Amino acid sequence: MGFENTFYEITAILLLAVALGAVGIKLRQPLILTFITVGVLVGPSCLKLVKIDDIKLLAEMGVALLLFIVGLKLDIFMIRAIGPVALITGLGQVAFTSIFGFFIALALGIPIVDSIYIAVTLTFSSTIIIVKLLSDKKEIDSLHGRIIVGFLIVQDIIAIIIMIALSAFGAGGNGKESAIIGIVLVIGKGILLLGATWMIMKFVLPSILKQLARSQELLVLFSVTWAVLAAAACDRLGFSKEMGAFLAGVSLASTPYRDSIGSRLVSLRDFLLLFFFIELGSYLDLSLIGNEITNSAIFSLFVLVGNPLIVMVIMGVMGYRKRTGFLAGLAVAQISEFSLILASLGVSLGHISRNTMGLITIVGLVTIGLSSYMILYSTELYNFLAPLLSVFEKKTVPSRKLDTQRFEGTPLIDVIIFGLGNYGANIARKLLERKKHIVGVDFDPQALEYWRKQGVPVLYGDAEDPEILERLPVTRTRWVLGAMPDRQSNLSLLSVLKRYGFQGKIALGARNQQDADEFEKAGADLVLRPFVDAAEQAADSLTAATHTIPDKTRWHLKLKEVRLEADSLCCGKTIGEIPLRSETGASILAVSRGGKNYFDPEPAFRLFPGDRVALLGEEKSLELASEYFKRREPVERDEREEEEFTITAIEVPPDSSWVGQTLGGLNFRSDYGVTVIGIQREDQQINAPSAKEMIMAGDRLIIAGNKSSVERLSP
Template sequence: MHFAFPDVLTEIVAIVVIAAVFAFTAARLRQPVILAFIAAGVVVGPSGLGWVRSADEIHLLAEIGLAMLLSVVGLKLDLNLMRSVGSTVVIIGVIQVGLTALIGFGISRLLGVGSGSALYIALAVAFSSTVIAVKLLSDKKDLDSLYGRIALGILIVQDVLVVFALTILPAFGGGELLYTALAFSLVVVKGAALMAGVGLLGLLVLPRVIEKLSKSGELLLLFAISWALAVATLAGMLGLSREVGAFLAGVALATTQHRDIVGAKLVGLRDFLLLFFFLDLGARLNLGALGAGAAMTVPLSIFVLIGKPLIILAVMSMLGYRKRTGFLTGFTLSQTSEFSLILASVGVKSGHIGQQTLGLITLTTAVTIGFSALMVSNLQPMYDRLRTLLRRADTGKGYREQAEDIATPSDVEIIVIGLGRYGKIIALELIDRGRAVLGVDFDTLAVSECNRLGIPAVFGDAEDPEYLSYLPLSSAKWVVCSIRDTGLTRVLTAGLRQHGYHGVLALTADDDEMAAELQRSGADMVFVPFEDSAVKAVDLIHATEREINRKMMDQQIAAVTDHYIVCGYGRMGQQIVKDFQRDNVPVVVVEANPEQLPKLERSGVLHVVGEASEDAVLLSAGIERAKGLIAVCPTDEDNVFIVLTARVLNPGLFIVARSILEENQDKLRRAGADRVVSPYILGGRHMAAAVTKPEIMEFVDLVLQANHFDVGIAHAVVSEDSPQAGHTLAEAGLCQERCATVIAVRRAGELRTNPDSDYLIQAGDEMVILGTHAQLDATRVVLGGRQQE
């Protein structure tokens, strides 16, 4: 006894839960979830638990799911892509349907089926499922591949033919053939009118409507759903397929700028509603009603799963396609269609077939859809096993996949596989840098576009190891694959090694985990575009920030005056800058060593990047306005050139230079240095004095280095026009408490220490004074000379 749910909602929720459990199990077993959904439908249907009481409601949700699927397909369809295979798919589609139907009719008759039922069975097995094929191609991300576009084109041709069949079949046996011809002509007219009307709306009205609605995601989604269902319903009212109407609605939306946003919003709803299509398909199966006829499903299913793909393969081979392209296309269409169920239902209503034939077609549809999903998920392994057999019939010349003859570089250095946005940018950058590049892609339009852009490109599928033999692997030093697919790159890696490629292999990953897996599988280098882009973005931020800071710093340097320029930011330069900052002395550093630049940037010290011996660099450091310059670059040669340049640019500049070798001190003085300091000699003397005169050195260090005592030593020079020249120290007021103490005076090379109050001051005297900073400033005012602390 079958269980009855209290209401429709509870029933649907219970069915969805069962489907979720089946899908989870299938995912754990690595099987297609489509199989799980069909199996769930069988379990809850009349052949199982018998839970389905709301068949009409579930069928309605399935119809909406079909409309959403076809709308998304049309939305993502690029008409330019279809033009590249348009005439071909018409030929393939018509021949395939004709041959499949003819052979299917013969098999049905051999199984003892009457002519009327055999006709319906023949038509049922001739058509393939748009829902299943598109779903499988979408899951594999192969809708834009060559075989994916051909399969989609064949499905469109089949949809047109099935509308024709639905129009004429009800008239058979009723003596209404004339009426049928007129009705079909009317359907053609209505179809053309529908296409024209939807096309005009797509060009003139929809872009404006979508633009206004794009500000609200909810309104945009609601309009896309309403538009797809409205056009699908209108198509049904005109006697056309609702699925064709939904497809046209999607094509019309594809003309707008927001096609990607609309498509992304519809995908989730599409996947959920498609669940009910598969549940509906499984629930329709009533195995008990089939009786002995269930055995007929076996030969029919084998023909659909194997015979129909081989027919497509043979037709495509005769038209010049590679065996692999035909193989993938054929097995993608290795199932019967949802339209097969509609055809059978029409046959029952018309009295042409009975319930047993309807059940046979339904079971065949369910079986072929299930096995087809399994086969399509494993197409490449299947092809690998059959490749040797298929290769015997492959000529290897004049294939349609290579639509144009491309002059490839004679010595290809780098092969780029995958010419999407990322791969195309890589190829263009390499070509701009003078490298010989060959691009490879499975999309013939992408290949043509790249050739127009100046990228030599050929058709090729990275999953096809056989195609690698046509690539110039012997001259290539690099193979770069921009496709982020672990399974595909694993096949590519094995194929390259098998063909004797020993160059560098660079693959692309989504994240670090995938990158590690690719490296283990044999990749020499792995790109992670999102992380690489993030790193590049941070680098750009830092570079922009440095540029802004550089401009601000240049403005600050242009405003500074009476400053000191320190050339070299090594350990000694850093200490000099630190002492200057302690005493609030303005300073600008000149440094060319890139290792020191980060320290300068972090410290915020005004600095100029470049060689200090160059005129432009010193001018940008404000040497014309500077008070002094200290040259402490790593070598004496550098310091000599710096002093020479600085003295020419500013003759009045006070210059101090470091000398590493004692014999270079005279060179630095002759170059123009006012003071030359040898750190090794000075340091040695300091250390000796620290031993022999520790108290004195402690006092000197305290005065020179301590920043918490208000005391200092300064050097003052009496200028030629000083008012104190010719006066004694006492007369000048330098013995008063407000002025600093004169420790020593150097005159004509002789040093006079501790001069008394009647010591006569002369122009050019150099004084060493000791006192507080206020006393030092007062002494400078009295002397009116040039001084250095």
């Protein structure tokens, strides 16, 4: 049964995908598994509705776009950072799985050649499925997400070499020589490919993108074309299409257009990937399952448990935390679509039996299905297994010692900032201007290097890693700020801090009102709304007096607007107290405040932070006036700020000298540096007592002040 018209065929597939997808969502099942099920249903094992070649092109386009978008997020600096761990982990996992898989197959009585194929097919994980799951969970940009992408690329390279070797082995005769020549050619072509990509990225793409960026539609079209062209070139050179699309994305990752391109391609990617998962399901020939249930169960357990274990061991030895190793390890708890293709090649070459093909098919179904759940519920799975995973974490790693020693002897930390992107970086600069002590946390090596050069203590890490707090001076920190762009990372940080018992305050940056409401509900002490604040300033700018004053006069004078920062020397002063005209030659024409304009303000008009001052003068005078308003009040860090501020209750005994005196008469503020904010008198509670309030025996005074000042009190 099938359709002669390809259009009708695609229509039927889409209808079935929507129907089963809706059922899957209702049952809280991963859509990937639902779409693979659609592929099984419409494939040769069941309804036989589709011919694989009809959807293959759409599937390959979807895969190319997926890897292209992943590449967009990985610039050169990030590749340098994750390169060593990706290479070592990828090679280590491949070696472990292939060697142990081979001996397990032999132990089960499987012939040597079949054992080799089984060992190889168990080695590789599905780059497409893993990347799609991580993208859906918004974890592709996390530390473990980037490491996963790195070692999956390593796996792809090894897969190509193995494919060449097995093909040559099947050719007989000169197979060994052909394999060696093929591998040498792969290495040579790989070097040539990387060199060509670098040259194009450096000298060709910048000028092309600058011209095409004038039209968003043309920019997106070029991006798709570039991804497909690179995929086709790699395929022609004997590499995978996925690798070509990935390199195309990396080549654009350092350009200012990457975010715009990525956001516009996501929907197209998701639609085309539907056909990849359907194609994958249609490859699964259930008639081959046969009597391999027992053996397939053993190999499935090996892949689901053994592969993650070796990744955790390798990453633990390299100094990564158990959480990062565990989450990265889940990515290899499955076999890939390449395994099924390789098994089909083995059958066609006469290397393996159809029973072995059936065994590999079952392992594919089981591991892809179960690992999808493991990745989707990775956080819950980690929280359950965390107590057992400490054995995979090396306790004497030099980098860890450096982390803990880095903050020894540092003063009280005002703010630890998680996320040093645009928002977090700007907050850091303002805090430094105010002489505050800060610490930064991010996993972008470029950002960390920048702040390290500024003398700011920084830490390479992931906000969702519970162990990262052990490497930070949180017991001596007033505020922790989550300035990450996504909601889940901020919520995870809040949860980790609460479980740790953090005693300071927690602030989170919200992108929208829904995020803000969720953060407040979760218990954040302060929710920052950068877009709301920016909108308020934008509204002030649009309604500022500068834009209502004619900017063309017969005199050679110009207008300029200056916004008063909170620490400007001019804040709190009247216009008459500011010698602006005598020092700069510029004049104040108007002041805008809260959407209201004050034209030709009087000398007694007082300036406040946030005011927008409209200046008139010659260009040189305006530059001097702008610098004048930027002068800041010298900030000297008050050592008393280093002390812990506390609120405590002190009981007044009957024989105290305070009894019968008023609060004002005792001069608590001037003599002791504390404030009485309340009095508990038997069942009566006096809030904000006046200076005339008389102290009585047995009163409990609620005192607020620095800890040392409170301790000096003796009633």
